[in-house]
Amino acid sequence: MLLDDKRTRPKHYVSLVFLLVAASAAIIPLYWMLVTAVQQPTLTVTFPPEWFPSKPTWINFERFLARPGVLRWTTNSLFVALLVTGIQIMTSAMAGYAFAKKRFPGSNFLFYLYIASMMVPGQVTLVPLFMVMNSFGLQDTYPGLILPAIAGPFGVFLMKQFISTLPTELIEAAIIDGCGEVQTFGRIILPLAKPGLAVLGIFTFMGQWNEFLWPLIITNSANMRTLPVGLALLQEELPMQYGLLMAGATYAAVPMIVIFFMFQRYFLKGITVGALKG
Amino acid sequence: MTALRELGKRLYKGRWGYFFILPNFAIFTIFFLVPVVWSMVLSLLDYQWWGTEFVGLRNYAQVFNDRIFWKAVVNTAYYTFGVVPLWLGKALLIAALIFPFRNSIQTFFKAAFYLPHVTSAVIISMIWLWIYNPPFGLLNYLIRFLGIEQVAWLGNTRTAMPALIFMQVVMGGGSSIVLLSAAMNGIPTYLYEAAELDGARPAQVFFRVTLPLLRPTLLYLVVTGTINSFQVFTNVYLMTQGGPQFSTTTIVYMIYDTAFKQFQFGPASAMAMVLFALTAVLALVQFRWLGQEVEY
Numbered sequence: 001m002l003l004d005d006k007r008t009r010p011k012h013y014v015s016l017v018f019l020l021v022a023a024s025a026a027i028i029p030l031y032w033m034l035v036t037a038v039q040q041p042t043l044t045v046t047f048p049p050e051w052f053p054s055k056p057t058w059i060n061f062e063r064f065l066a067r068p069g070v071l072r073w074t075t076n077s078l079f080v081a082l083l084v085t086g087i088q089i090m091t092s093a094m095a096g097y098a099f100a101k102k103r104f105p106g107s108n109f110l111f112y113l114y115i116a117s118m119m120v121p122g123q124v125t126l127v128p129l130f131m132v133m134n135s136f137g138l139q140d141t142y143p144g145l146i147l148p149a150i151a152g153p154f155g156v157f158l159m160k161q162f163i164s165t166l167p168t169e170l171i172e173a174a175i176i177d178g179c180g181e182v183q184t185f186g187r188i189i190l191p192l193a194k195p196g197l198a199v200l201g202i203f204t205f206m207g208q209w210n211e212f213l214w215p216l217i218i219t220n221s222a223n224m225r226t227l228p229v230g231l232a233l234l235q236e237e238l239p240m241q242y243g244l245l246m247a248g249a250t251y252a253a254v255p256m257i258v259i260f261f262m263f264q265r266y267f268l269k270g271i272t273v274g275a276l277k278g
Numbered sequence: 279m280t281a282l283r284e285l286g287k288r289l290y291k292g293r294w295g296y297f298f299i300l301p302n303f304a305i306f307t308i309f310f311l312v313p314v315v316w317s318m319v320l321s322l323l324d325y326q327w328w329g330t331e332f333v334g335l336r337n338y339a340q341v342f343n344d345r346i347f348w349k350a351v352v353n354t355a356y357y358t359f360g361v362v363p364l365w366l367g368k369a370l371l372i373a374a375l376i377f378p379f380r381n382s383i384q385t386f387f388k389a390a391f392y393l394p395h396v397t398s399a400v401i402i403s404m405i406w407l408w409i410y411n412p413p414f415g416l417l418n419y420l421i422r423f424l425g426i427e428q429v430a431w432l433g434n435t436r437t438a439m440p441a442l443i444f445m446q447v448v449m450g451g452g453s454s455i456v457l458l459s460a461a462m463n464g465i466p467t468y469l470y471e472a473a474e475l476d477g478a479r480p481a482q483v484f485f486r487v488t489l490p491l492l493r494p495t496l497l498y499l500v501v502t503g504t505i506n507s508f509q510v511f512t513n514v515y516l517m518t519q520g521g522p523q524f525s526t527t528t529i530v531y532m533i534y535d536t537a538f539k540q541f542q543f544g545p546a547s548a549m550a551m552v553l554f555a556l557t558a559v560l561a562l563v564q565f566r567w568l569g570q571e572v573e574y
Contacts, residue, residue, distance in 0.1 A: 015375040022372060023390040025448050030394065032416060033405045045414040095302035104292025105285070110299065114306070120314060121509050121557050123530050124550045127320060127537050128313035151309035156302055181294045210398030212512045217538055228400040232516055235404055242408050249404045253397040260396045264389055267396075271456045 033253070036246035037061065044243050060247035069222050070248075073230035080142065080215075080226060081208040084149045088204045089197050091150070096159025097189050101171060111160070114153040123213075130217055144218045145226070149208060155200050162196030163189060199270035202263055206256060227252045321547035337548040347549065349524050350532045351556075353439065357528060358507040360443040361450070366499055368447060369454035370492075374484060376455075377462050384459060392452035399512035406445045407432070407517055432518050435525040442513055442526060454499050461495040462488065501564050505557055529553050 036044060038056040064070060098104070099111050129148050130139075138144035166189065174184045190197070215226040225233070231248050238244060260267055289296075324333045341347050376387045394402065409416045410431040418428040431441040465488065473483045511530040514520060520527035520535070527535075529549060537546035 012378060016379075019372065019375055019387055022368075023387060026391055026394050026452075029402070029405045029409060029449065030397070032409065033401070036408065047419065049416065049419055091302035091305065095299040098295045098298035102292065102295035102298065104295030105288050107292075107295060110303065113311070117306075117310060117314070119505070119558065119561060121505065121530075121550075121553055123509060123511075123533055124317050124554050125310060125313035126533065127543050127546050127550065128316040129309065130537070131316075131543070132309075132313065147305070148309045151305045153306065153310070156306075181297070185298070206396060210400070212398065212400050212515075213534070216515075217534075228398050231404065232400050235407070235516060239407075242411075242414075245404055246408065249401045253401050256396040256398075257393065260389075260393065264385075267392065268385070268388055268456055271392075271453045272460045 030253070033246045033249050036242055037250045039243060041243045060243040061251065063244050064247040064251060067234070069225065069230060070251075072223055073225050073227045076145075076224065077209055077227040080145050080149070081205050083142075084146055084208045085201050085204045087146075087150045088152070088155050089201050092155030092159045092200060093163075093190065093193060093197060094185070095156045096161075096163050097185055099156065099160040100163040100166075101168060101189075114156050117153045118157065126213070126217065129214075133218060138218075140219050140221050140224050142224075145215060145224070148214060149211070155204065158200050159193070159196060162199075163193055166192050195266075195269075198263070198266050202259070202266050203270055206259070209256060317547050317550055320543055321551050323544050325543045333544070337544040338551075341545055341548045341552065346524055346527065347532060350527045350529050351552075353524075353526060354508055354510070354528045354530075356439055357443060357510055358504055360440070361446050361507045362500060362503045364443070364447045365451040366454065366496070366503065369451040369458055369499070370496075372451070372455050373458035373462060374488070376459060388452075388456050388459065391455050394449040395452045400516060402445070402449055403513050403516035410441055410517075433522055435522050438518055438522060438526045442510075442517065445513070446507075446510075454503070457495055457499065458492065461492050465491050497564065501561050504560050504564065508553065508557055508560075529556075 035051065035053060037060050038058070039050065039053045039060075040055055040057055041059065043050065043053070043055070099107060125148070133139050133144045133147075138147070170188055170192070171184055174188045175181075179187065210228060211226070212228045212232065215229045216232070219225050219229060231245075231252060234248060235245055321337055322332060322334060324331045324336070372387070372391060376384045379387075412418060412428060412430040412433065415431075417431065422428070429437060431437050469487055469491075470483060473487050478486065509530050510528050511534065514526055514528055514531045515534070518526040520531050530553070533546050533549045533553070536542050536549065
């Protein structure tokens with residue numbers, strides 16, 4: 001590579017140091033969350049702060065988990081995120097397949113409708129959705145949390161992009177071999193589209209696990225809260241309990257961080273795939 | 279008749295296409311398209327539980343006469359024009375710096391910068407509430423070394439918005455870095471070799487070769503970054519509740535407050551339409567400005 005030239009090499013150490021400093025600026029707040037979470041509550045506000053807790057403790061986590069509702073918020077978040085992800089993957093793959101490989105009157109118009117709606121700020125639908133949910137009596141229910149979340153246009157776009165790259169001959173061959181339309185989709189397209197499905201699934205799950213505004217609006221009983229909403233209300237209720245709050249934040253952040261390190265490849269790929277807009 | 283039969287035939291031939299889009303399209307229509315249209319209608323209504331009345335543009339008049347709404351528009355613009363250039367500059371710098379390194383080192387840094395993106399805005403806000411905390415927070419501890427007195431970063435009209443911007447710039451930019459470095463790796467090597475043969479210095483190569491070829495990616499990042507920044511809500515909700523003295527009230531925070539605290543659905547919908555229009559105009563301007571085709 002041209003830039004690996006010997007003359008330029010010493011500069012690399014300078015940029016390496018700079019990169020490490022810049023990266024730590026983004027990582028230190030997360031580290032500080034962890035440190036505060038395992039710090040003795042009495043030592044949280046001492047000066048100078050301890051970068052490495054001398055007497056780490058689980059007490060903050062114990063106190064956080066003992067609070068009413070925490071386990072319920074967790075199962076709510078998990079249930080909603082998994083269901084939204086499952087439905088989103090299935091319906092998006094089907095629609096993406098139709099837009100990529102099927103010709104039917106109106107397909108171009110409908111696809112443009114999806115593309116155009118990606119430009120619409122989500123907040124535009126907030127008030128009408130709230131009213132719809134209210135009139136169906138779905139406020140503070142799981143369908144109320146889930147239905148609007150599966151209506152996003154992004155998944156269809158992503159799956160169309162991905163399935164377009166699969167060879168059409170495979171589909172024709174399957175039809176000639178006597179596969180029905182549904183079989184062709186289930187046996188040929190879905191297995192080949194797995195990497196795309198994984199990308200969509202991971203991003204949908206992450207988005208839903210972290211979603212805040214809609215769950216805040218549509219839930220009002222303590223039992224229906226999701227984890228982010230529960231944490232935000234805890235922050236309002238006990239703003240001075242730093243150890244407890246950071247334990248809660250860690251508790252909600254760690255699952256996503258673990259998933260990120262497990263599926264890092266899909267994350268980094270998904271960002272690139274998702275951005276290849278028409 | 280024949281035309282109708284012809285259309286019927288084509289619709290019948292395309293029946294599997296409709297079959298496959300139906301589940302998604304039904305949900306998309308009910309929970310997205312209809313609400314968007316309804317939002318437009320709502321902005322023209324006085325919607326109350328005892329009865330609904332068509333009021334024309336009165337909601338818009340009310341919104342435009344509201345000084346706090348104008349303040350929210352200015353605040354949103356302040357936030358956006360603060361965040362977008364800074365984080366794009368950061369992303370461009372980092373992407374350019376990691377470019378010469380081996381793939382494994384590149385991946386390490388991409389992952390490090392992307393890591394804050396996988397945690398929710400709620401968690402990031404909670405952490406920074408703690409960091410910005412006036413007597414005990416980390417930031418006030420660190421600036422003591424610079425000889426600066428402690429500051430109530432979020433409790434002060436002059437520093438609250440810059441504090442929100444700073445946090446976003448420090449934590450953000452990860453996905454832009456991933457995208458930009460993918461785009462940089464896609465630039466053909468012979469262009470660099472040609473530039474070097476012509477005696478270009480590294481800075482010249484960056485500004486004359488790399489940057490122009492990155493324009494489509496930069497356009498995408500500017501547009502999506504602007505749209506996202508225009509919608510800032512969670513940080514404001516958790517960290518400042520729009521205060522002090524409305525200095526961090528953004529459009530979306532105001533929509534939330536108007537609709538779900540004061541239950542004024544008509545004016546809230548009018549505000550949402552203004553947000554919609556602003557987003558569309560900005561996106562169009564940016565497409566015009568940055569959108570010329572790039573050819574290798």
